[in-house]
Amino acid sequence: MATDRSYYEILGVERSASDADIKRAFRKLAQKWHPDVSTEPGTAERFKEINEAYQVLSDPQRRQIYDVAGKAGLGDTGGAGSPFGDGFPGFGDLFDAFFSGMGGASGSGRRGRRPGGADLRYDLRITFDEAVRGVEKEIEFELLDRCETCGGTGAAPGSTPSTCSTCGGRGEIRSVRQTMLGQMVSVTACTRCHGDGRVIDTPCKKCRGEGRAPRHKKLRVTIPAGIDEGHQIRLSGEGEAGPRGGPAGNLYVAVHVTPHPALRRDGTEIFHELPLSIAQAALGTRIRIPTIEGDEEIEVRAGTQPGTEIRLRGRGVPHIRRPGTRGDLHVMVRVTVPTKLSKKQRQLLEELAAESGEPVLPAGILDRMKDAIG
Numbered sequence: 001m002a003t004d005r006s007y008y009e010i011l012g013v014e015r016s017a018s019d020a021d022i023k024r025a026f027r028k029l030a031q032k033w034h035p036d037v038s039t040e041p042g043t044a045e046r047f048k049e050i051n052e053a054y055q056v057l058s059d060p061q062r063r064q065i066y067d068v069a070g071k072a073g074l075g076d077t078g079g080a081g082s083p084f085g086d087g088f089p090g091f092g093d094l095f096d097a098f099f100s101g102m103g104g105a106s107g108s109g110r111r112g113r114r115p116g117g118a119d120l121r122y123d124l125r126i127t128f129d130e131a132v133r134g135v136e137k138e139i140e141f142e143l144l145d146r147c148e149t150c151g152g153t154g155a156a157p158g159s160t161p162s163t164c165s166t167c168g169g170r171g172e173i174r175s176v177r178q179t180m181l182g183q184m185v186s187v188t189a190c191t192r193c194h195g196d197g198r199v200i201d202t203p204c205k206k207c208r209g210e211g212r213a214p215r216h217k218k219l220r221v222t223i224p225a226g227i228d229e230g231h232q233i234r235l236s237g238e239g240e241a242g243p244r245g246g247p248a249g250n251l252y253v254a255v256h257v258t259p260h261p262a263l264r265r266d267g268t269e270i271f272h273e274l275p276l277s278i279a280q281a282a283l284g285t286r287i288r289i290p291t292i293e294g295d296e297e298i299e300v301r302a303g304t305q306p307g308t309e310i311r312l313r314g315r316g317v318p319h320i321r322r323p324g325t326r327g328d329l330h331v332m333v334r335v336t337v338p339t340k341l342s343k344k345q346r347q348l349l350e351e352l353a354a355e356s357g358e359p360v361l362p363a364g365i366l367d368r369m370k371d372a373i374g
């Protein structure tokens, strides 16, 4: 066995071969040398070599290491770490690996890979404060859960599923035919056990052999501080149960946050728009503003300009992935100009204008009428 041949030589491809070239070369060689189909001496070793080369060259990261440092760079394991585990991939597995996503009939019928339960989504609405501080919520929903009567197997209590005799427990029927073009292998899901590899002779009465039944479920969900609108929390295995003991799906809790009436949030930053009168902006003031911790008095300095930002550091939203760090609270000053003036206010403003030597319009006709009446 020429083990010192490079992986490229083993697959018969150039060093510049594309992923598709490598895949194609491997498939061709695997069809010839797979121990399930070839009877030539040395088949097992040959296939092991081909498989090893493919496992490395089909993985961009490992291929790069191999190109630079050779087999030594990959460590003692060489071509190990096959996604197929120890030993050879079954021919059906190879077939599936190549044709998955192409609607092949063999996709779901592999032994040991039962169909799983569906993922579920739960929409949860929380308040602005709850999102900022974190909260624990109890949620309730209906789902197909593992049948408690049979423990999910689908077999009536006291009985056990038996190995399917049609496919010998493999869940698939494989046939090798000689054709003019060479050997043709076809793999189809077993029609008796539907790819499960087992048959239930005495189905559980409660779930009719499905292994799952509708149930009302209550669950406590911890919402971390700093969560935001549109975030999802994944609860692994809390989704729908798989049929006949198959793996459960996940539950995704989609979080919706009710906006705050006076605080706007952008990630970890919080913005508050603070309206100030001309007098307050010019003379300075102490004024209450809403914060995450409740209303709080802040000082606005004399001569504060429109658009000024008063920043309260560390008073924003906690960072969801860096506990202990928080964004800032930005107070945006908006100076408002009065549109309606009392007689006295008008008089004082006119005096202010006169003091500064600023020409202003005389009172409008409506104001003069008001003055006359008042």
Ligand SMILES: [Zn+2]
Binding pocket: 147, 148, 149, 150, 151, 152, 153, 154, 155, 204, 205, 206, 207, 208, 209, 210, 211, 212
């Ligand atoms: Zn049952």
Ligand SMILES: [Zn+2]
Binding pocket: 164, 165, 166, 167, 168, 169, 170, 171, 172, 190, 191, 192, 193, 194, 195, 196, 197, 198
């Ligand atoms: Zn079967």
